[in-house]
Amino acid sequence: MYEQALIKIQCKIMGLDRELKQYVNELITGNTDLNDDQLTSIINSTTRELSVYDYILKLIINNQEVN
Numbered sequence: 001m002y003e004q005a006l007i008k009i010q011c012k013i014m015g016l017d018r019e020l021k022q023y024v025n026e027l028i029t030g031n032t033d034l035n036d037d038q039l040t041s042i043i044n045s046t047t048r049e050l051s052v053y054d055y056i057l058k059l060i061i062n063n064q065e066v067n
Helices: 002-029 036-066
Strands: none
16 A cells, blocks of 8 residues: 555655646746746646645655554
8 A cells, every 4th residue: 555655655755846847847938828827837836736745745755664
């Protein structure tokens, strides 16, 4: 069960990391239909979501080490 949760969280983190890099690249290059404020909001939201999943991953790893 831990392995399954660990894999799902790691996949989610990798996906969010790719999204974040894409949004930052769009913001820097200006190659987007969104304005800077919209992209900045998306980047901030994605960063917060990434932090939550990082924390969940740490909890899973810590719980696995205890058991």
